[in-house]
Amino acid sequence: MNVRNLWFKRFVPLFAMGILVVGLFATAGAETINVGSLNDMTGATSDVGKDYALGIAEAIHYVTDNGGVNGKEIKLYQFDYGYRVPEALTKYNLFKRLKCVAVLGWGTGDTEALSPTITKDKMPYVSASYSGHLANPQKTPYNLFFATDYSTNARAAITAWFDKKWPAHKDYGKRKPRFACSYMFASPYCSAPIKAIKDQATILGFEIGPDQDVSLFAIDTKSQILALKEFKPDLVWHGNTTMSVAATVRDAYSLGLGAGHIVNNWGYDENLPRLAGEAAEGVMGAAVCAFFGEDVPLMDKVVEYAKKYNPGIPPEKRLIRTVQAWGDVLILWEALKRADKAGDLGGESILKNGFETFENFDIHLGAPPVTYTSTDHRVAGQVPIYEWKDGAFRLVERVDLKGRWPDKWANEWLGW
Amino acid sequence: MSTTFLPCSVYHEDYTQDHAWWQTKFVRGKMILLFLLLFVVIPPFADAYVMSVCNQIGYTILGALGVQLLIGYCGQVTLGHAAFLAVGAYTSTLLVLEFPWPKFLLDWGLAYPISIIIAAIVAGIWSVLFGLPSAKVKGFYLILTTMAAQFVTVDFVIAQYVSKIGGRGQAFSLPPGTIKIGPWVIDSDRKVYFMMLVLVILCVIGLANLLRSRAGRAWVAIRDNDISAEVMGINVVKYKLLAFFVAGFIGGIAGAFWISNLAAISYEHFPWFWSLWLVGVILIGGVGSIHGAIFGAIFMVVVMEGLQLAVMPLADTYPKLLIYFLFIKEAAFGLAICAFLIFEPNGLAYRWWQIKNYFNLWPFSY
Numbered sequence: 192m193n194v195r196n197l198w199f200k201r202f203v204p205l206f207a208m209g210i211l212v213v214g215l216f217a218t219a220g221a222e223t224i225n226v227g228s229l230n231d232m233t234g235a236t237s238d239v240g241k242d243y244a245l246g247i248a249e250a251i252h253y254v255t256d257n258g259g260v261n262g263k264e265i266k267l268y269q270f271d272y273g274y275r276v277p278e279a280l281t282k283y284n285l286f287k288r289l290k291c292v293a294v295l296g297w298g299t300g301d302t303e304a305l306s307p308t309i310t311k312d313k314m315p316y317v318s319a320s321y322s323g324h325l326a327n328p329q330k331t332p333y334n335l336f337f338a339t340d341y342s343t344n345a346r347a348a349i350t351a352w353f354d355k356k357w358p359a360h361k362d363y364g365k366r367k368p369r370f371a372c373s374y375m376f377a378s379p380y381c382s383a384p385i386k387a388i389k390d391q392a393t394i395l396g397f398e399i400g401p402d403q404d405v406s407l408f409a410i411d412t413k414s415q416i417l418a419l420k421e422f423k424p425d426l427v428w429h430g431n432t433t434m435s436v437a438a439t440v441r442d443a444y445s446l447g448l449g450a451g452h453i454v455n456n457w458g459y460d461e462n463l464p465r466l467a468g469e470a471a472e473g474v475m476g477a478a479v480c481a482f483f484g485e486d487v488p489l490m491d492k493v494v495e496y497a498k499k500y501n502p503g504i505p506p507e508k509r510l511i512r513t514v515q516a517w518g519d520v521l522i523l524w525e526a527l528k529r530a531d532k533a534g535d536l537g538g539e540s541i542l543k544n545g546f547e548t549f550e551n552f553d554i555h556l557g558a559p560p561v562t563y564t565s566t567d568h569r570v571a572g573q574v575p576i577y578e579w580k581d582g583a584f585r586l587v588e589r590v591d592l593k594g595r596w597p598d599k600w601a602n603e604w605l606g607w
Numbered sequence: 608m609s610t611t612f613l614p615c616s617v618y619h620e621d622y623t624q625d626h627a628w629w630q631t632k633f634v635r636g637k638m639i640l641l642f643l644l645l646f647v648v649i650p651p652f653a654d655a656y657v658m659s660v661c662n663q664i665g666y667t668i669l670g671a672l673g674v675q676l677l678i679g680y681c682g683q684v685t686l687g688h689a690a691f692l693a694v695g696a697y698t699s700t701l702l703v704l705e706f707p708w709p710k711f712l713l714d715w716g717l718a719y720p721i722s723i724i725i726a727a728i729v730a731g732i733w734s735v736l737f738g739l740p741s742a743k744v745k746g747f748y749l750i751l752t753t754m755a756a757q758f759v760t761v762d763f764v765i766a767q768y769v770s771k772i773g774g775r776g777q778a779f780s781l782p783p784g785t786i787k788i789g790p791w792v793i794d795s796d797r798k799v800y801f802m803m804l805v806l807v808i809l810c811v812i813g814l815a816n817l818l819r820s821r822a823g824r825a826w827v828a829i830r831d832n833d834i835s836a837e838v839m840g841i842n843v844v845k846y847k848l849l850a851f852f853v854a855g856f857i858g859g860i861a862g863a864f865w866i867s868n869l870a871a872i873s874y875e876h877f878p879w880f881w882s883l884w885l886v887g888v889i890l891i892g893g894v895g896s897i898h899g900a901i902f903g904a905i906f907m908v909v910v911m912e913g914l915q916l917a918v919m920p921l922a923d924t925y926p927k928l929l930i931y932f933l934f935i936k937e938a939a940f941g942l943a944i945c946a947f948l949i950f951e952p953n954g955l956a957y958r959w960w961q962i963k964n965y966f967n968l969w970p971f972s973y
Binding site for chain 2: 233234235268270271273274275276277278280281283284285287288299300303304305306307308311375376377378379404406
């Protein structure tokens with residue numbers, strides 16, 4: 192028998208059996224509360240997904256070190272699904288098998304594909320997809336997130352620019368400001384808030400120009416910028432993620448577009464000025480929480496746990512995505528504590544006795560206090576809008592949409 | 608791969624016996640047991656997780672069968688097969704959601720089954736379009752043209768145009784109850800599983816029969832040496848395009864099947880990596896064998912899931928293992944392909960063939 196045959200006949204079957212036996216008996220412990228986490232660390236959105244995944248694990252360590260859920264430990268089952276929806280579906284069923292009481296989800300792909308299933312299963316699904324379409328509990332009661340939704344962010348960003356920048360413009364009072372959108376038309380994430388921001392532009396009296404289709408993977412957007420130049424916008428909304436937003440802002444700068452820029456959450460992070468250079472100066476965006484390392488309550492813990500559990504990654508390379516992950520974990524933690532106190536850790540109880548009892552619950556980290564009701568899952572009507580200026584992200588304004596347009600907020604803007 | 612040897616003392620007396628799929632009582636018994644296992648034994652005992660793993664295996668098999676036909680039987684290397692799955696999925700979805708079906712067809716629950724057939728035909732024709740360059744180019748150049756199928760179809764046509772039909776501008780939503788066959792509403796992993804089994808069996812039977820027909824022999828001849836095949840009188844272009852059609856057809860069925868497992872369909876569900884993954888499946892399973900597509904799919908899905916499950920108990924002792932393992936899984940995919948190319952280039956199907964022959968020839972295996 193030669194070595195090759197030996198390898199196959201003895202080692203491979205033993206190894207495979209070992210894996211399957213260990214795998215089949217992999218069950219959850221009885222004294223812990225199991226939580227699943229779907230992350231993308233290797234797929235199409237891994238540029239922001241890696242940092243988010245690290246943040247999830249670090250935040251769970253923080254929860255454990257601070258007493259867990261009323262003394263019960265949270266056991267995290269964290270899987271990379273590589274942004275492949277087939278795997279997301281399988282992993283979700285694995286979470287059910289592991290008796291996970293809630294899932295920390297990731298992107299629009301898995302969130303949308305799983306939405307009816309989690310509603311049927313009554314499984315709280317706290318994801319990083321902040322689409323306004325998920326904020327209406329009549330349709331998606333178990334989809335939750337700690338942040339202000341994309342539509343609210345977009346309305347706030349255009350309002351902040353209108354409040355703070357337009358009055359300083361040389362044409363202020365002489366004509367309407369001109370506004371255009373740049374985003375990937377077909378992407379669910381990018382297109383989610385477009386209807387809302389155009390509605391807000393109409394309310395504020397903007398003249399709206401043609402949209403520009405920019406791929407999420409774009410590295411050259413000169414043709415779109417040249418098309419925009421014909422309209423001469425004063426303000427451009429960027430709905431993509433950081434890499435393509437940086438390319439668009441850079442091309443706008445080099446071609447002298449002369450417009451202001453506002454950016455949605457997933458396009459606005461510490462990498463934007465790194466990639467766009469001086470073109471990033473003055474770019475405003477909805478950050479949903481403080482940037483990594485910013486001087487806000489609880490940030491010291493975020494930094495401490497990042498250094499402790501991932502010392503190989505320098506803190507200056509960490510992103511706001513870590514802070515966002517903490518935000519999602521912190522609201523889930525609080526909801527679990529409240530549901531546990533009520534004596535029931537089932538999905539419905541986590542929603543009713545947990546999340547929907549939040550009233551201005553402060554998670555710190557520069558995020559607005561969180562409120563959920565049984566009829567409205569938009570966490571807050573107030574959005575912090577930042578600007579990259581003189582080498583730092585600076586808070587421009589906390590736009591209070593709920594306070595300024597209470598009727599529209601209550602009756603018109605939910606769920607889109 | 609050669610044919611399986613018959614067991615000792617079994618002789619064929621006519622062509623019917625010689626061409627039978629199941630040539631001995633033992634094989635017939637074995638297949639009946641397999642059917643019982645798949646249809647009767649597994650479903651009641653398997654939980655939603657096992658069902659979804661099975662469904663993923665089925666989806667991978669359906670996807671890989673087309674790749675197997677193109678690469679394994681016809682020698683046409685493809686790296687854009689996910690595009691044809693996407694065409695099938697979108698065609699079926701659009702037909703179910705947008706087409707003005709006559710009321711009786713909707714009442715009888717025939718919209719989805721008919722959409723599967725149309726989706727398969729559309730995907731087949733779309734595949735032929737991207738197979739046209741195979742008339743002129745082969746090898747690495749053909750890989751590039753098939754890759755173009757992915758970028759043109761998914762990233763351009765579907766992302767920019769198709770996904771906007773009906774004013775959606777983003778993902779198509781498939782509300783619960785949309786997908787049904789007759790009165791049978793497909794709304795659980797278990798129901799998807801049964802549909803998957805039927806489709807996989809039909810596609811395997813169809814492809815296996817096709818492969819032993821004139822077309823199948825022509826494909827194998829083209830794979831082995833296209834110039835010799837042409838000299839023998841085989842219309843090489845015609846059969847290459849037929850291979851692309853059949854591969855796209857099966858890919859269309861795979862895509863149309865997969866929407867039954869989703870609540871929303873987006874172009875993001877069909878990344879280029881999936882095409883690469885399907886090629887990996889047949890490399891590990893065995894190139895040039897239908898068994899190869901099946902074994903490869905089972906191996907890729909089950910081993911990846913098993914590896915992840917295996918790490919879980921260890922994560923209690925080594926808390927960092929779980930999160931660091933996330934990276935290892937992707938590496939394991941590459942490593943598995945390398946290992947198979949080095950140690951078992953004929954794939955798992957070859958090993959299966961050897962095992963079968965060992966027992967068939969026993970005790971005179973020498």
